[in-house]
Amino acid sequence: MSIERVLLTHGGGGRMARSLIESIVSTFDNPALSRMEDASPIAIPKQEKRSEGDAVEQQPRIVMTTDSFVVTPLFFPGGDIGKLSVCGTVNDLATAGAVPAALSVGLIIEEGFPVRDLERVLASMKKTADSVPVPLITGDTKVVEKGRGDGVYISTAGVGAVRPGIELSPARIEEGDAVLISGSIGSHEASILSARNELSLGAKIESDCAPLSDLMQTVLEAVPEAKCARDPTRGGVAAVLCELAESTGCTISLDEEAILVDEDVQGLCDILGLDPLQMANEGKMIVIVPANLAQTVLEAMKSLDVGRNSVKIGEVQKGAGRLVMKTPYGTSRIITMPVGNQLPRIC
Amino acid sequence: MSIERVLLTHGGGGRMARSLIESIVSTFDNPALSRMEDASPIAIPKQEKRSEGDAVEQQPRIVMTTDSFVVTPLFFPGGDIGKLSVCGTVNDLATAGAVPAALSVGLIIEEGFPVRDLERVLASMKKTADSVPVPLITGDTKVVEKGRGDGVYISTAGVGAVRPGIELSPARIEEGDAVLISGSIGSHEASILSARNELSLGAKIESDCAPLSDLMQTVLEAVPEAKCARDPTRGGVAAVLCELAESTGCTISLDEEAILVDEDVQGLCDILGLDPLQMANEGKMIVIVPANLAQTVLEAMKSLDVGRNSVKIGEVQKGAGRLVMKTPYGTSRIITMPVGNQLPRIC
Numbered sequence: 151m152s153i154e155r156v157l158l159t160h161g162g163g164g165r166m167a168r169s170l171i172e173s174i175v176s177t178f179d180n181p182a183l184s185r186m187e188d189a190s191p192i193a194i195p196k197q198e199k200r201s202e203g204d205a206v207e208q209q210p211r212i213v214m215t216t217d218s219f220v221v222t223p224l225f226f227p228g229g230d231i232g233k234l235s236v237c238g239t240v241n242d243l244a245t246a247g248a249v250p251a252a253l254s255v256g257l258i259i260e261e262g263f264p265v266r267d268l269e270r271v272l273a274s275m276k277k278t279a280d281s282v283p284v285p286l287i288t289g290d291t292k293v294v295e296k297g298r299g300d301g302v303y304i305s306t307a308g309v310g311a312v313r314p315g316i317e318l319s320p321a322r323i324e325e326g327d328a329v330l331i332s333g334s335i336g337s338h339e340a341s342i343l344s345a346r347n348e349l350s351l352g353a354k355i356e357s358d359c360a361p362l363s364d365l366m367q368t369v370l371e372a373v374p375e376a377k378c379a380r381d382p383t384r385g386g387v388a389a390v391l392c393e394l395a396e397s398t399g400c401t402i403s404l405d406e407e408a409i410l411v412d413e414d415v416q417g418l419c420d421i422l423g424l425d426p427l428q429m430a431n432e433g434k435m436i437v438i439v440p441a442n443l444a445q446t447v448l449e450a451m452k453s454l455d456v457g458r459n460s461v462k463i464g465e466v467q468k469g470a471g472r473l474v475m476k477t478p479y480g481t482s483r484i485i486t487m488p489v490g491n492q493l494p495r496i497c
Numbered sequence: 498m499s500i501e502r503v504l505l506t507h508g509g510g511g512r513m514a515r516s517l518i519e520s521i522v523s524t525f526d527n528p529a530l531s532r533m534e535d536a537s538p539i540a541i542p543k544q545e546k547r548s549e550g551d552a553v554e555q556q557p558r559i560v561m562t563t564d565s566f567v568v569t570p571l572f573f574p575g576g577d578i579g580k581l582s583v584c585g586t587v588n589d590l591a592t593a594g595a596v597p598a599a600l601s602v603g604l605i606i607e608e609g610f611p612v613r614d615l616e617r618v619l620a621s622m623k624k625t626a627d628s629v630p631v632p633l634i635t636g637d638t639k640v641v642e643k644g645r646g647d648g649v650y651i652s653t654a655g656v657g658a659v660r661p662g663i664e665l666s667p668a669r670i671e672e673g674d675a676v677l678i679s680g681s682i683g684s685h686e687a688s689i690l691s692a693r694n695e696l697s698l699g700a701k702i703e704s705d706c707a708p709l710s711d712l713m714q715t716v717l718e719a720v721p722e723a724k725c726a727r728d729p730t731r732g733g734v735a736a737v738l739c740e741l742a743e744s745t746g747c748t749i750s751l752d753e754e755a756i757l758v759d760e761d762v763q764g765l766c767d768i769l770g771l772d773p774l775q776m777a778n779e780g781k782m783i784v785i786v787p788a789n790l791a792q793t794v795l796e797a798m799k800s801l802d803v804g805r806n807s808v809k810i811g812e813v814q815k816g817a818g819r820l821v822m823k824t825p826y827g828t829s830r831i832i833t834m835p836v837g838n839q840l841p842r843i844c
Binding site for chain 2: 158159160161162163164165166167168187188189190191192194211212213214215216217218219220241242243245246248252254255256257258287288289290291292293294295297298299300303305307308309310319380381383384385386389393428430487488489490491494495497
């Protein structure tokens with residue numbers, strides 16, 4: 151773009167707004183977006199028609215999700231607000247077993263925001279969306295006065311298609327099910343924490359921020375019977391599993407030794423007295439499956455780089471809706487739902 | 498809700514966040530939302546299957562749109578940011594001829610925002626969405642520090658279904674087409690202007706903020722051949738018609754006498770030197786139709802309260818991609834695309 155900073159007039163409806171929007175649109179190079187209509191067509195992935203009689207039954211279910219992103223700093227090791235905004239929405243679709251069909255983006259830009267940074271954020275969104283792949287088909291741009299925002303806030307919404315026969319839901323969780331996770335925990339929140347100016351701790355921890363739709367599709371192709379999936383973002387694994395334990399009335403029992411925490415992340419947590427179990431992840435998926443299929447699902451997860459450290463961390467037991475941690479010393483303790491967050495604005 | 502102000506911890510992933518979210522969810526009283534899944538199912542309106550052979554052809558097209566809202570003040574005569582956020586997205590779907598199927602909402606709340614105000618905004622969203630009707634099926638809440646936002650920003654995305662045979666697009670505009678609008682212009686921006694503290698002008702001008710999906714469906718039932726629709730928000734009628742004139746290469750000729758401006762709005766514009774043609778509307782639709790069907794479309798529009806003052810304001814002529822205003826004195830002048838906005842943060 152030929153300007154250096156975003157001005158308030160770029161948020162109006164005139165020629166300056168149009169020039170900013172055209173620059174944004176050209177970044178994404180997508181026919182539906184380039185038409186610059188108020189609403190854009192979604193191409194719903196076609197499903198194979200399995201028999202002549204039930205054309206209607208074979209239609210995919212369409213699902214929708216949204217997220218707003220206010221992370222600070224905007225750029226951090228392993229990602230930035232642009233990558234995060236695509237991953238977050240794609241991963242929410244993935245928890246429903248959906249193949250992403252389309253994304254929308256709403257930008258709330260603070261007056262004076264450097265255009266160079268905006269371009270970096272947009273390029274990062276484009277790169278991440280292409281890797282899924284999912285088209286970004288529609289968007290909106292607003293500008294607020296200096297001191298009424300913080301660089302840029304991004305809201306993404308996503309639409310996806312769930313193929314017939316897939317039904318991921320907490321209601322299907324039963325005693326005996328296995329709890330799997332696609333790798334080590336806590337690195338996104340640890341990355342944000344160490345990237346904040348006031349906490350320059352030396353260790354450069356990379357966020358795990360990654361799209362997980364491929365991982366979930368690989369799981370569901372191997373084991374369509376998978377029961378429930380959740381991405382443990384704000385509140386971490388603790389919040390997600392406390393919620394599932396409460397809603398199912400089962401006890402979820404975790405094996406402390408099985409849970410992977412990277413050395414740098416554990417070090418940061420030890421210094422600051424934080425619990426990795428409560429720390430946000432942006433590239434991990436918890437999958438709950440029938441025990442006898444756990445090994446097959448783990449192998450499917452490990453077949454992808456993003457799931458190479460997948461591991462079984464616990465199981466669903468008869469109980470009273472609690473999350474329990476079994477320690478290596480043979481004792482166990484109850485994990486309660488975090489009250490607030492350990493750190494604001496991590497996503 | 499039992500609290501008075503939104504705190505930073507309400508944006509975390511823990512119990513406090515959950516209690517805020519549960520309050521929000523209960524406002525909307527919608528089964529898909531109440532499941533509180535990361536992604537929610539969209540019920541796509543069913544289409545009548547007109548013949549056995551072409552079941553696939555009769556599927557509706559699915560379209561998506563998004564908007565972010567940063568209007569200030571949050572409450573203004575005739576509406577508030579909640580009503581506006583639903584109308585804006587519903588109206589963008591309406592410009593494509595779509596029946597709204599689902600909305601998502603992302604809230605970015607400033608720390609310390611009064612919960613009473615949040616409740617008012619949410620109740621207003623619910624009321625407006627019910628009047629469409631369209632379900633609000635999924636959402637997200639973030640909290641930013643005091644001084645990093647401005648009360649609340651709302652991002653809505655919408656998905657809608659366009660029935661087969663409807664094709665609203667600027668590409669279909671031709672010489673001879675009539676330009677219609679659903680009533681008087683400029684009242685939304687004038688309302689915001691007069692509601693701002695620094696400009697207490699006495700006159701209480703009401704915003705036209707209203708959902709227009711019913712209006713567009715009524716038009717399309719009467720005249721499926723309608724060619725293009727646009728809601729003249731930021732930049733007003735001038736920006737929308739300049740854009741259409743440029744993109745089609747036709748001249749759009751407006752009749753100054755035909756354009757309705759409410760007395761209060763005109764008075765405010767005269768005092769401040771503003772042009773109503775450049776002022777934002779949030780409850781008006783411009784519809785471009787073949788000239789011989791203009792009367793039928795006008796009658797359809799007038800059959801609804803929201804379109805009772807519908808009027809033909811101009812026509813499409815051979816030309817050089819310009820917007821021209823014919824004055825009552827027999828002269829004419831060229832209207833150029835506004836450069837910036839007359840007023841920031843009107844939507």
